[in-house]
Amino acid sequence: MTIDKQLRDSISLGLSELYDIQSNSEDLTLQPTRKEFQGTHTFVTFPVAKKAGKNPQVIAEELGNYLTKNDPLTASFQVVKGFLNLSLHDNLWLEKLADIAGEPDWGQTPANQSMAVVEISSPNTNKPLHLGHLRNNFLGFSVCNILEAAGYTVKKVCIVNDRGIHICKSMVAYEKFGNGDTPEKLKVKGDHFVGDYYVKFNQEFKQQVREIVASGADQKEAEKNAPILKDAQQMLKNWEAHDPPTLELWQLMNQWVYDGFEITYKIIGANFDQIYYESDTYLLGKDIVNEGLEKGVFYKKEDQSVWVDLSQEGLDEKLILRGDGTSVYITQDLGTADLRYQDFQFDRLVYVVGNEQDYHFNVLFKILKKLGRAYADGMYHLSYGMVDLPSGKMKSREGTVVDADQIIEEMVRTAEVHTRELGKIEGLDQEEAQKLYQTLGLGALKYFLTKVDPRKRILFNPEESISFxxxxxxxxxYTHARISAILRKARTLALPFDFDAAAISELHPTERSVIYLLNEYPNRIAIAASEFAPSVIAQYVYELAKDYNRFYADVSIFNEQDTNKQQFRVVLSAQTARIIKDSMRLLGIDVPERM
RNA sequence: GGUUCCGUAGCUCAACUGGAUAGAGCAACUGCCUUCUAAGCAGUAGGUUCGGGGUUCGAGUCCCUGCGGAAUCACCA
Known part of the structure; x- marks a missing residue:
């Protein structure tokens, strides 16, 4: 049983015996005591004051007395207004630490038979990844790790947007300006190579529009009639008609992009259990249209287009199928939802997709519900805010994006500069040093993007590099590396990683707060999992590192005369290192042994 | 215009889902390396939580309203 649970039970019993108030121990407000007061757990007595017919402060006093007498955990208490601050016996914390040390999977919930499918990344194949994609990936993979730690079986899936007008634009531009160049020839990463033609397309498009406008047409007309756009639209038709040369070019250029993505994915540690390609799935969902019509959930207009009326749900009417029988985005998404369920029989299906698609997912989920899909209740749109620049939104077409490969490279280089400045590369060979720079650079970037509440937009200023x-x-x-040094020393001194809890009478406050946080770990994972929020873990591990550094500054380990205490502090350090490492793993971040 | 989200120190973010005197980091200033890694620790300064109402023992958090920002409302994806 957890400490919290035991305390709640005792409080519940106390309320019953003192005031004859029956309470469910789960419902009692027990919160962490603020740092400026003594104690670790605080019970707020205001809510029970009315029932007890006494003022909150009196209740706190009486309940405090009751607990010190009757509750085996409570050592002492302090009352501030209606707040009852409880201090537990230090021995309890010492035993807790020993428990944690003896529990190799501390924080990990045993597999609970639930399956979660998480859709991550979902790139377009006409341009390289940018900082926004990195946020998507880091968030997504971290959520997968967190769900796994919370007991889910997790499947990571990716849907590659490999067809459509966007890739046709790159293809047209390549045909026109490519001169038979290849990524190999120009020594350019494949995704960048293809992305460059996407930019070229837009330059040419703009140029043509200008010319048409100059010859007297209005802007809108010109944008519609630009020859290069017509070419792209024709190419899309050719693609849909399975025109062999078009398919060949399409495959060639997509492959270049995949080769490029693979390099980036490898660096950031991305991997998938299943990859879906839109070219395979874009026709899905048409059978669902018929099903909807039969069930009377959808209806047909005179021009044969199919619609759903969501005005009852507070939304509007929404197109499901065009009059000419071709699908729109949502048609396909209905189909892939069914396909995913067929493939995995998930309990949860999480879409990691930016908040610009909030409305779309709202519609998707409501339609599936109307169609009677039982799995619809387990669907969740993990909607995250955009990564914006001081100048505003990033736009691929206008080249105002922070490129993923470039920012990673910059972060790694910054890590190298810092490390050299601090003179911390002694004893590292070239390869180890390089690996360290990568660990630190990526760590800085990943932490930067995961520590913020997913819903909030992130402002990234390229002028100021991400701090270290x-x-x-x-x-x-760094905190992990520091502890690693201590553990190395403990090993050379042949200190046992074990201690006698009963022989230690009092803890230093910093020791107590570190153990308190170690004990909190499973709790925080549960919160992070239920909210799909890696930021919860980021905050936790920061707090833990901060508290440990306080302990490190205030308390000496190897100057301590009492060897049992020395051993206790080594164990405390070892467990902190372990939980830091594991928390960071949940965020997808590696930690070094030295830096 | 409708809907949704957001607005907290100069800047970037927290605040355990309604609890105490709203906390961290950066930037500024002051201390601390002959000691286990100073990428650290301690301290000073910095706030009308966008404004105005309401709900209650208690509001940054919930409700209403105004202001400001973002997204979305396509036979685009």
């Missing part, structure tokens, strides 16, 4: 101090990935990594 304070609330950052490297700070936490």
């Amino acid at each position: 101090q304070g609330d950052t990935g490297p700070f936490i990594q």
Whole structure:
């Protein structure tokens, strides 16, 4: 039983015996005591004051007395207004630490038979990844790790947007300006190579529009009639008609992009259990249209287009199928939802997709519900905010994006500069040093993008590089490296990683707060999982690192005369390192042994 | 215009889902390396939580309203 649970039970019993108030121990408000007061757990007595017919402060006093007498955990208490601050016996914390040390899977919930499918990344194949994609990936993979830690079986899936007008634009531009160049020839990463033609397309398009406008047409007309756009639209038709040369070019260019993506994915540690291609799935969902019509959920207009009326649900009418029988985005998404369920029989299906599609997913989920899909209740749109620049939104077409490969490279280089400045590369060979820079650079970037509440937009200023101090990935990594040094020393001194809890009478406050946080770990994972929020873990591990550093500054380990205490502090350090490492793993971040 | 989300220190973010005197980091200033890694620790300064009402023992958090920002409302994806 957890400490919290035991305390709640005792409080519940106390309320019953003192005031004859029956309460469910789950419902009692027990919160962490603020740092400026003594104690670890605080019970707020205001809510029971009315029932007890006494003022909150009196209740706190009486309940405090009751607990010190009757509850085996409570050592002492302090009352501030209606707040009852409880201090537990230090021995309890010492035993807790020993428990944690003896529990190799601390934080991990045993598999609970639930299956979660998470859709991550979903790139377009006409341009390289940018910072926004990185947020998507980091968030998505972290959520997978967190769900796994919370007991889910997790399947990571990716749907590659490999067909459509966007890739046709790159293809047309390549035909026109490519001169038979290849990524190999130009020594350019494949995804960048193809992306360059997407940019070229838009330049040419703009040029043509200008010319048409100059010859007297209005802007809208010109944009519609630009020859290069017509070419792209024709190419899409050719593609849909399975025109062999078009398919060949399409495959060639997509492959270049995949080769490029693979390099980036490898660096950031992305991997998938299943990859869906839109070219395979874009026709799905048409059978669902018929099903909807039969069930009377959808209806047909005179021009044969199919619609759903969601005005009852507070939305509007929404097109499901065009009059000419071709699908729209949502048709396909209905189909892939069914396909996913066929493939995995998931309990939860999480879409990691930006908040610009909030409305779309709202519609999708409501339709599936109307169609009577039982799995619809388990669907969740993990909607995250955009990564914006000081100048506003990133736009691929206009080249105002922060490129993923470039920012990663910059972060790694910054890590190298910092490390060299601090003179911390002694004893590392070239390869180890390089690996360290990568660990630190990526750690800084991943932490930067996962520590913020997913819903909020992130402002990224390229002028100021991501920091390595304070609330950052490297700070936490540094704490781990520091502890590693202590553990190395403990090993050379042949200190046993074990201690006698009963022989220690009092804890230093910093020791107590570190153990308190170690004990909190499973709790935080549960919260992070239920909210699909890696930021919960990021905050936790920062807090843990911060508290440990406080302990490190205040308390000496190897100057301690009492060897049992020395051993206790080594164990405390070892467990902290372990939980830091594991928390960071949940965020997808590696931690070094030295830095 | 309708809908949804957001607005907290100069900047970037927290606040355990309604609890105490709203906390961290960056930037600024002051201390601390002959000691286990100073990418650290301690301290100073910094706030009308966008404005105005309401709900209650208690509101940054819930409700209403105004202001500001973002997204979306396509036979686009």
